[in-house]
Structures are given as structure tokens and as C-alpha cells.
Amino acid sequence: MAGVLEPKTPMDFDRLVLQTPNSSYAWIRYMAYYLQLTQLDKARSVAKRALDAINFREEKERMNVWVALLNLENTFGNQVSLNNAFTEACRQMDPEQMHFHLAAIYERTHKHAEAEELFQAMVKKFNKEPRVWLRYCEFKFKRGRSREARQVQRAEALRELLAG
DSSP states (O other): OTTOOOOOSHHHHHHHHHHOTTOHHHHHHHHHHHHHTTOHHHHHHHHHHHHHHSOTTOHHHHHHHHHHHHHHHHHHSOHHHHHHHHHHHHHHSOHHHHHHHHHHHHHHTTOHHHHHHHHHHHHHHTTTOHHHHHHHHHHHHHTTOHHHHHHHHHHHHHHHHHHO
16 A cells, blocks of 8 residues: 555544554554553544444454454453453354354463363364364373373263264
């Protein structure tokens, strides 16, 4: 976008998101602007505005904003605000995908106990999805817990055998 000035004020960002209301990139930049100013509530407000503004058919764009909001809550919020955002994200988007995103956020930020708890909930909730079991095994292996990963593999194999 040659010749276009970088937004520097809330008014600039408002103009940008009015011009490209379905662009998660523009909305996330707006959120980042407020985070740089340590205005967490305004960043949250921008995320909510984005989710209201982005067309419901633009699932990828909406997912990007939800993931940005989960990252924001994980980094700057508390467990209650993160859980609230996650619950709402699961209600509006594909719950399995949201679980995968939150697990990745936990792993990236070294919140391994939270990731473990989430994976345990995932294998209960999405127990027919091989991808969930595979990701849980991968998580265990990455943490150096190969014996536990093999137990997860055996549990998945037994589940398939019983379902078969």
C-alpha cells in the first residue's frame, strides 16, 4: 500500500477499519496500538468491535481476532478473563479449533499445566477425533514424557477398537 500513511492515532485506525472492516490484520493492529499504550480495556473493546464488524462468513478473519484476543488475555489478563473469552470464542466459532489454538498459546507461553488440563478436557470432549489424540501425544513427547505419550496412544487405540 504505497503512499498510504501508517495509522498513528485512534482516528487513523478508525478510518482504516472503516475502509477494511473485514480485515483482521487492521483490527489486530488497532488492538496492538492500545496494548502499546497499556490500555488493555480499549484493546479488548477493539476486539469486540472487530468481532461485531467482520462479516460472519469471514471465518478465518474472525478466528484471527479471537486468537489475538486469547493471546491478549493470556498475556495481560487473568484466568477469569481468559476463560470468559475462550468460552465465548467456543460458542461463536468451531470449539475444536478454539481448543487447539488455546493449547498452542499455552504451550508457546510455557503454561504446561494449563495445556495438560486443556488436553485432558479435549480428549474427553472430542474423543472421536484422532487429531486431538495425536496432538496430545505430541505435547507429551515434546515435554519428554514418552511413557505417558505411549499410554495416550494405547488409550486412543483401545477407543478405536471399542468403537470399531
